[in-house]
Amino acid sequence: MSDSPSKTSVPRFRGGQIRPSVALAWVPALLVLLPLSLVFVRLAAPAGDAWAHLVEVLLPGYVWQTLLLITLVVALALALGVPTAWWVATAQFPGRGFFQWALLLPLAMPGYIAAMAYGDALEGLVPVYIWVRQKFGVDAFLAAQQVARWVLAVLVLGATLSPYVYLTCLASFSRQTAGPLEAARLLGAGPARQFWTVALPMARPAMAAGASLVAFETINDYGVVSYFGLSPLTVGVFRVWLSEGDLGAAIRLAVFLLIFAMGAVVLERLQRGRRVFDSEPGETVLARRRPRWAWQGGMAILCLIPLLLGFGIPGWRLGRWASQSWQETDWTATMEAARHSFGLAGGVALLVVAAALLMTGTQRAWRSASLRVGRRIGLLGYAIPSALVAVGVGGLLTWIATLPGLGFAALSASVTGLVFAYFVRFLAVGLQSVDAGFKRVPACLHEAARTLGSKPWAALWRIEVPLVWPALLAAATLTFIDVFKELTLTLVLRPFNYETLATRIYRLTDESRIPEAATPALVLIGLSLLGLIPLVHLRQPRSE
Amino acid sequence: MSLLHLTNLSKTYPRSERPAVREASLQMQAGELLALVGESGSGKTTLLRLIAGLETADAGQITVGDITVTDGTKNVDAEHRGVGLVFQHHALFPHLTVAANIAFGIRRLDRAEQKRRIEELLTLVGLPGYERRYPHELSGGERQRIALVRALAPEPRLLLLDEPFSNLDPQWRVEIRDETRRILKKRGTSALLVTHHTQDALSVADRIAVLYRGVIQQVGTPAEIYHAPANRYVAQLFGVCNFIPAASLVRPCGTVIECDIGPAAAEDQGLWVRPEDLELAPSMAAPEGVLRGEVRTVSFQGDHHDVTLDCTLPGKAPFEVRVQHRGPETIAAGETWALLPRPRTGR
Numbered sequence: 047m048s049d050s051p052s053k054t055s056v057p058r059f060r061g062g063q064i065r066p067s068v069a070l071a072w073v074p075a076l077l078v079l080l081p082l083s084l085v086f087v088r089l090a091a092p093a094g095d096a097w098a099h100l101v102e103v104l105l106p107g108y109v110w111q112t113l114l115l116i117t118l119v120v121a122l123a124l125a126l127g128v129p130t131a132w133w134v135a136t137a138q139f140p141g142r143g144f145f146q147w148a149l150l151l152p153l154a155m156p157g158y159i160a161a162m163a164y165g166d167a168l169e170g171l172v173p174v175y176i177w178v179r180q181k182f183g184v185d186a187f188l189a190a191q192q193v194a195r196w197v198l199a200v201l202v203l204g205a206t207l208s209p210y211v212y213l214t215c216l217a218s219f220s221r222q223t224a225g226p227l228e229a230a231r232l233l234g235a236g237p238a239r240q241f242w243t244v245a246l247p248m249a250r251p252a253m254a255a256g257a258s259l260v261a262f263e264t265i266n267d268y269g270v271v272s273y274f275g276l277s278p279l280t281v282g283v284f285r286v287w288l289s290e291g292d293l294g295a296a297i298r299l300a301v302f303l304l305i306f307a308m309g310a311v312v313l314e315r316l317q318r319g320r321r322v323f324d325s326e327p328g329e330t331v332l333a334r335r336r337p338r339w340a341w342q343g344g345m346a347i348l349c350l351i352p353l354l355l356g357f358g359i360p361g362w363r364l365g366r367w368a369s370q371s372w373q374e375t376d377w378t379a380t381m382e383a384a385r386h387s388f389g390l391a392g393g394v395a396l397l398v399v400a401a402a403l404l405m406t407g408t409q410r411a412w413r414s415a416s417l418r419v420g421r422r423i424g425l426l427g428y429a430i431p432s433a434l435v436a437v438g439v440g441g442l443l444t445w446i447a448t449l450p451g452l453g454f455a456a457l458s459a460s461v462t463g464l465v466f467a468y469f470v471r472f473l474a475v476g477l478q479s480v481d482a483g484f485k486r487v488p489a490c491l492h493e494a495a496r497t498l499g500s501k502p503w504a505a506l507w508r509i510e511v512p513l514v515w516p517a518l519l520a521a522a523t524l525t526f527i528d529v530f531k532e533l534t535l536t537l538v539l540r541p542f543n544y545e546t547l548a549t550r551i552y553r554l555t556d557e558s559r560i561p562e563a564a565t566p567a568l569v570l571i572g573l574s575l576l577g578l579i580p581l582v583h584l585r586q587p588r589s590e
Numbered sequence: 591m592s593l594l595h596l597t598n599l600s601k602t603y604p605r606s607e608r609p610a611v612r613e614a615s616l617q618m619q620a621g622e623l624l625a626l627v628g629e630s631g632s633g634k635t636t637l638l639r640l641i642a643g644l645e646t647a648d649a650g651q652i653t654v655g656d657i658t659v660t661d662g663t664k665n666v667d668a669e670h671r672g673v674g675l676v677f678q679h680h681a682l683f684p685h686l687t688v689a690a691n692i693a694f695g696i697r698r699l700d701r702a703e704q705k706r707r708i709e710e711l712l713t714l715v716g717l718p719g720y721e722r723r724y725p726h727e728l729s730g731g732e733r734q735r736i737a738l739v740r741a742l743a744p745e746p747r748l749l750l751l752d753e754p755f756s757n758l759d760p761q762w763r764v765e766i767r768d769e770t771r772r773i774l775k776k777r778g779t780s781a782l783l784v785t786h787h788t789q790d791a792l793s794v795a796d797r798i799a800v801l802y803r804g805v806i807q808q809v810g811t812p813a814e815i816y817h818a819p820a821n822r823y824v825a826q827l828f829g830v831c832n833f834i835p836a837a838s839l840v841r842p843c844g845t846v847i848e849c850d851i852g853p854a855a856a857e858d859q860g861l862w863v864r865p866e867d868l869e870l871a872p873s874m875a876a877p878e879g880v881l882r883g884e885v886r887t888v889s890f891q892g893d894h895h896d897v898t899l900d901c902t903l904p905g906k907a908p909f910e911v912r913v914q915h916r917g918p919e920t921i922a923a924g925e926t927w928a929l930l931p932r933p934r935t936g937r
Contacts, residue, residue, distance in 0.1 A: 415604065488679065488681065490677045490678075490679060490681040491681050491683060491684075493642075493644050493668070493675070493677070493681070494675070494677055494681040494682075494683070494740075495683075495694065496643075496644070496667070496668040496669050497642055497643075497644075497668050497669070497671075497673065497674060497675040497741070498669075498674075498694050498695030498740070498741075498744060499669045499670075499695050499697075499744060500669055500694075501667075501669055502667075508694075509683055512685050513684070513685055
């Protein structure tokens with residue numbers, strides 16, 4: 047016989063006609079594509095004079111600030127995340143068990159809330175500014191202010207986002223590299239050499255994954271950078287769109303953001319290479335070394351730094367403000383905002399889980415190649431910058447408002463638009479979680495049910511759903527928390543006079559009513575902490 | 591009438607150069623136990639999944655009983671084929687009890703009838719009283735038995751078994767293998783079994799089909815496959831086989847050995863002989879023209895010696911021959927012995 051592909055005389059055929067279920071599973075993917083395609087359609091329209099002016103005067107600054115911000119924040123997140131993950135994974139020191147989960151806490155601290163807690167540090171710097179002005183002149187004075195704002199913005203973003211790096215690196219150190227590390231130790235390598243020659247090179251894909259998450263979040267941030275008066279692209283997009291009313295230019299600017307986000311994706315892919323990242327934990331259980339007392343103390347103190355910066359200090363300050371302003375808090379408005387937040391987050395979580403289940407389940411039942419493409423598109427949503435989703439959805443609503451009888455959508459935005467934007471942005475969160483759940487259920491169970499006479503949907507309902515429900519719950523929780531904390535999209539797409547907890551906190555901060563914002567902020571942080579529970583459970587190394 | 595009829599079945603996976611199954615044709619009678627044997631990657635599992643309806647064929651036809659389930663225009667879904675499948679890793683539903691697992695395929699029966707059948711099947715495999723256990727509480731052999739009865743419960747017209755014995759400890763393997771055959775025969779179930787273990791196939795199956803790189807090489811009874819292999823691949827798959835680049839092996843009395851197999855490729859011109867079909871004779875006593883070889887290794891196997899000899903023939907490259915020596919003579923490395931065909935008895 048020959049190896050050439052068969053050229054059979056019988057015509058090739060596939061399963062036949064298009065299945066309704068498969069078509070249905072494409073709906074969420076198409077929803078994600080909708081605002082994106084609108085952006086590209088608008089991109090084809092000729093640019094106005096405003097855009098030419100923008101390119102000449104403002105664009106270089108926006109791009110430069112975005113690049114600088116991403117670089118500094120990622121660097122800080124790596125500096126805080128990698129060593130702590132290494133010590134927690136490989137060394138025995140006082141408080142190690144506590145730090146293992148406590149280092150995740152900054153994830154529950156939204157950047158714009160931490161920013162407000164650090165914000166008045168700027169006021170504390172006034173004597174320094176005066177001294178600089180007297181000593182070095184006006185230029186130095188302005189530069190010093192600029193530097194201080196940058197330092198605080200980078201500190202807030204880096205500290206609250208460092209758990210992404212910590213999480214991915216901890217998984218890498220305690221699972222993938224355990225065997226080689228034992229081998230290195232037996233070959234006489236000390237802890238430092240193990241770290242530099244084995245653990246760090248092997249953890250590079252994990253670091254890249256964590257760093258790319260940090261980069262995405264930095265790109266999406268609006269609260270922190272606008273609070274500290276920085277002007278990266280996201281701020282630029284909203285300035286052009288909302289202040290100058292030029293949607294076309296805003297869309298063009300947002301596409302630059304997309305380039306940055308795609309750059310992060312590509313870099314991460316290149317780093318990962320052909321490695322499968324979600325490998326099963328190896329057989330080796332890493333025996334932790336017990337360093338000398340001085341070292342142990344040092345590790346505990348250094349692990350405390352990211353925890354304090356990203357959670358302890360802002361949390362403590364908020365607590366103090368909240369206890370002082372308890373009476374002054376406008377509870378009616380706060381409860382109203384909380385009700386909106388709960389409604390939105392709950393609704394979107396249900397929608398996202400339903401869509402994720404639909405997409406993953408149909409893929410399991412019909413294994414159509416087109417469904418895999420659909421799922422990829424669904425995952426794409428996470429890499430689309432918030433500003434781009436915002437202008438896409440905003441543009442879509444504006445266009446719908448031009449249709450006869452739909453003018454009410456012209457009130458700049460509606461709750462439906464907001465839900466739609468959340469869905470686009472956070473479908474990936476649910477999809478990833480549900481996907482992970484399905485991966486743990488072998489496909490042969492579904493096939494067994496089918497050969498025993500179950501129809502596809504019945505098999506999904508009777509076999510997969512009971513087995514993946516923890517993943518469904520985790521997906522719902524994570525989506526809920528993400529929507530609950532979301533500020534950027536909410537701020538620009540919410541209907542007039544419609545507040546969520548996040549926007550209320552931001553507005554109060556903006557109006558320098560910080561103590562009043564403290565109570566809702568604590569409520570929000572408390573809820574975000576709940577979101578960490580599935581994360582801690584899912585990520586716990588099995589060797590524990 | 592045949593129970594299963596495959597006609598020119600072909601399947602190529604996307605992004606694969608070579609077809610996984612190529613123009614496979616096969617017939618199976620009702621009540622028959624057919625083994626599909628091949629190495630990993632030979633396409634045997636693909637063929638099984640095509641029959642079960644878990645994959646879609648590119649071309650060809652599958653008929654189960656009198657119903658065509660796959661042809662150029664239609665493809666009946668797995669759940670409507672009436673074909674049962676025992677999975678390689680059992681695929682028991684971990685969240686359901688043994689009874690619920692078995693009942694999964696017979697939901698349409700009323701409760702009392704379900705209960706009766708579950709009891710009957712559990713008794714059949716020697717696991718009565720196991721109804722309320724969960725799969726994780728079972729041993730490997732017990733899981734295998736439950737997987738078998740779960741597939742048998744809906745009384746499928748055809749049962750497919752994918753590597754059913756490959757995950758079992760060697761000590762259980764033979765027992766479960768024999769028991770599976772007993773159960774299938776007792777219930778008169780027709781079964782198609784996929785395996786890469788030739789021993790499983792030889793001892794369980796009524797007939798064997800050998801698959802190599804997606805093409806069915808030979809279909810026959812175990813004896814036919816072993817003693818009259820269709821080609822070199824089949825010959826070597828079922829045990830050691832010597833290739834001797836000569837037209838015939840001659841006994842002094844003129845018997846020509848009959849174990850030549852064909853159709854051989856041009857460079858294969860020669861004989862294929864199993865080690866047990868050869869015997870050694872003292873070189874001195876053998877006449878001119880008889881094949882001779884120098885003993886390289888001898889290893890004692892209890893009832894015989896495995897002897898490896900280096901042989902040469904004029905105009906041919908040196909080659910190696912392995913012989914099962916059962917005679918009383920002592921053989922030592924370095925000696926030269928004559929190789930003769932062993933007279934066949936009782937075949």
